[in-house]
Amino acid sequence: MIAKRPLMRFPFRQTISIARYISRQKRAKKARFPLVLMLEPLHACNLTCSGCGRIREYSDSMSKMVLLADCLKAVDECGAPVVSICGGEPLLYPEIEKLTSEILNRGRVVYLCTNGQVLEKKLSLFKPHPFFNFNVHIDGLQRTHDIIVEKEGAFAKAIGGVKAALAKGFTVCTNTTVYKQTSPSEVRQLIGELTRIGVNGILLSPGYCYEDVDDQSVFLTREEIFEKFRAIRETGNGKRIWSTPLYLDFLSGLREYDCTPWGNVTYNIKGWKAPCYLITDGHYRTFGELMKNVEWERYGPKKDRRCENCMVHSGFEATVALTTGDSLKDALRMARWTLL
Amino acid sequence: MNEGLIAIFGALDDEIRIIRSKMAVDEQIHLKPSLLLRGQFNKREILLVRSGIGKPAMERTVDWCLENFKPDSCLNVGYAGGTTPHMSAGDLIIATSVVDAESGKKFPANEGLSDTAGNLCAQKGLKAMRGGLVTVGKVVSSPHEKAFVGTEHDAFAIDMESSAFMERCAAAGTPCVVVRAILDPLDVVLPNMDDVIGADGKMSFGRVAGHLFHHPKDTLALHKIEYCAIKAREAITEFVEAWTS
Numbered sequence: 001m002i003a004k005r006p007l008m009r010f011p012f013r014q015t016i017s018i019a020r021y022i023s024r025q026k027r028a029k030k031a032r033f034p035l036v037l038m039l040e041p042l043h044a045c046n047l048t049c050s051g052c053g054r055i056r057e058y059s060d061s062m063s064k065m066v067l068l069a070d071c072l073k074a075v076d077e078c079g080a081p082v083v084s085i086c087g088g089e090p091l092l093y094p095e096i097e098k099l100t101s102e103i104l105n106r107g108r109v110v111y112l113c114t115n116g117q118v119l120e121k122k123l124s125l126f127k128p129h130p131f132f133n134f135n136v137h138i139d140g141l142q143r144t145h146d147i148i149v150e151k152e153g154a155f156a157k158a159i160g161g162v163k164a165a166l167a168k169g170f171t172v173c174t175n176t177t178v179y180k181q182t183s184p185s186e187v188r189q190l191i192g193e194l195t196r197i198g199v200n201g202i203l204l205s206p207g208y209c210y211e212d213v214d215d216q217s218v219f220l221t222r223e224e225i226f227e228k229f230r231a232i233r234e235t236g237n238g239k240r241i242w243s244t245p246l247y248l249d250f251l252s253g254l255r256e257y258d259c260t261p262w263g264n265v266t267y268n269i270k271g272w273k274a275p276c277y278l279i280t281d282g283h284y285r286t287f288g289e290l291m292k293n294v295e296w297e298r299y300g301p302k303k304d305r306r307c308e309n310c311m312v313h314s315g316f317e318a319t320v321a322l323t324t325g326d327s328l329k330d331a332l333r334m335a336r337w338t339l340l
Numbered sequence: 341m342n343e344g345l346i347a348i349f350g351a352l353d354d355e356i357r358i359i360r361s362k363m364a365v366d367e368q369i370h371l372k373p374s375l376l377l378r379g380q381f382n383k384r385e386i387l388l389v390r391s392g393i394g395k396p397a398m399e400r401t402v403d404w405c406l407e408n409f410k411p412d413s414c415l416n417v418g419y420a421g422g423t424t425p426h427m428s429a430g431d432l433i434i435a436t437s438v439v440d441a442e443s444g445k446k447f448p449a450n451e452g453l454s455d456t457a458g459n460l461c462a463q464k465g466l467k468a469m470r471g472g473l474v475t476v477g478k479v480v481s482s483p484h485e486k487a488f489v490g491t492e493h494d495a496f497a498i499d500m501e502s503s504a505f506m507e508r509c510a511a512a513g514t515p516c517v518v519v520r521a522i523l524d525p526l527d528v529v530l531p532n533m534d535d536v537i538g539a540d541g542k543m544s545f546g547r548v549a550g551h552l553f554h555h556p557k558d559t560l561a562l563h564k565i566e567y568c569a570i571k572a573r574e575a576i577t578e579f580v581e582a583w584t585s
Contacts (some may be wrong), residue, residue, distance in 0.1 A: 043527055044425040046487035062483045062527030063425045092487060094426055118491045142375065151488070 040268035053210025119161025173201035184231035201242030226253035263318020344412030388412020395504035420497035421521035430571030440503035447506035454515035475503035481530035521572035
């Protein structure tokens with residue numbers, strides 16, 4: 001039996017909060033403003049996923065953690081309406097409960113991104129909240145997921161965590177990274193399975209070819225991404241898909257977008273990561289320095305070699321959010337998609 | 341602390357080296373691969389035991405000591421690997437419980453002894469945390485695997501003997517406590533030292549030299565491990581001095 005879908009695709013109050021923020025920034029004529037803060041309080045992780053660049057890039061700071069006060073300072077400095085607490089595995093952060101509640105108290109939407117391995121055990125640390133979402137990383141059905149995350153039993157644990165969180169009234173979405181070996185039919189099956197379980201939303205994105213990952217053969221070129229996502233979309237978008245239709249059009253090669261690297265900014269133990277979530281050219285001490293000093297125009301698929309095959313949602317969903325209003329047709333399509 | 345005999349168990353020579361050097365030894369018993377030393381430490385009569393690596397060696401040694409010496413209480417000290425980012429080299433972990441990863445059995449700590457251990461650490465300014473400990477059958481060296489094992493068993497640290505210690509003490513009804521010091525924090529990768537440390541828990545210069553000859557890249561890693569071991573060993577010794585005072 002398929003769990004009943006709420007009336008609206010997204011939690012309504014979250015949508016309004018983000019829309020108000022964008023409106024305020026545009027009225028203030030700000031040229032660049034982040035929509036999402038990727039907050040990495042630590043890089044320690046209990047898995048070694050094949051496609052993860054983070055645990056490899058920050059292997060020398062695995063035991064370091066950002067102090068709670070510094071995390072909150074980053075949230076305040078940045079002002080983004082959405083904070084994605086990631087890592088590493090954020091459920092290993094000793095003050096995750098306080099961090100989450102303090103960010104919620106600041107009126108931000110929170111996505112707690114987890115591999116789900118200890119989600120069920122740690123659920124008692126959290127309370128359902130209209131602005132709080134668990135985002136569980138699931139890259140395929142059981143066999144595929146366990147291979148990608150290099151741990152047998154990981155899929156079962158993650159799904160167990162998802163079910164337990166849903167049963168307790170939490171909003172739960174999932175994030176699926178698509179690699180070269182990912183089978184489109186399996187992704188469709190996974191969407192079906194997650195829908196049946198009752199997840200609130202499903203996010204899809206191609207992986208990024210992190211230079212630190214040894215096996216580069218897992219990553220897709222742009223052409224391969226188009227082919228893969230056209231095949232994934234063959235059965236329609238699905239009512240629980242939270243990746244926007246315009247972004248999915250982009251992934252299917254049906255429209256062009258430039259990247260908005262400052263749309264998702266990242267803060268971790270080394271500071272404000274520049275220029276974006278995926279590439280590291282350096283770290284800045286303050287948010288202001290990051291926004292002021294990075295030469296944003298240098299980055300994007302036609303500008304930097306490292307961006308050539310990048311179509312990850314962190315840079316391009318931000319573009320969708322900020323440019324949809326430029327076209328009435330797109331705006332209506334997005335409104336219909338969001339509200340119905 | 342009452343005045344009866346305290347038995348202190350460690351697996352490796354290295355863990356109890358300083359304690360042994362400060363001890364006035366009255367009796368020495370070889371129980372291969374273990375070594376037992378009865379004598380005076382800090383003006384207390386103690387039985388200091390080097391069991392050798394692994395659960396079988398610890399089980400056998402604990403059983404033998406409990407049968408033949410009947411100590412009033414037992415303390416297991418030694419090195420442990422950190423499974424969470426907030427434990428640093430030399431930090432002590434006072435086990436509130438010990439889980440055996442292979443069997444899943446869980447052994448709760450003696451609350452009175454754990455409280456005493458906690459109070460002593462606070463008095464002496466030793467950085468200590470109370471939390472779960474997990475015993476594994478083989479060395480877990482990678483940060484992610486340590487984190488995974490820790491999260492699986494709600495443990496702050498990993499070792500290779502303490503579940504056996506707890507099980508045998510519980511079977512004999514002898515109060516016991518486990519206090520370990522972090523040797524390898526989460527982000528420190530332990531090099532494979534199987535060819536360096538013998539089953540009796542002893543390390544020889546010759547074995548170390550041989551290992552480095554075959555694995556020169558481990559030179560830096562061993563240097564870092566030795567630095568961590570100094571801190572861990574000093575913490576263990578300070579704790580044992582407090583425990584026996």
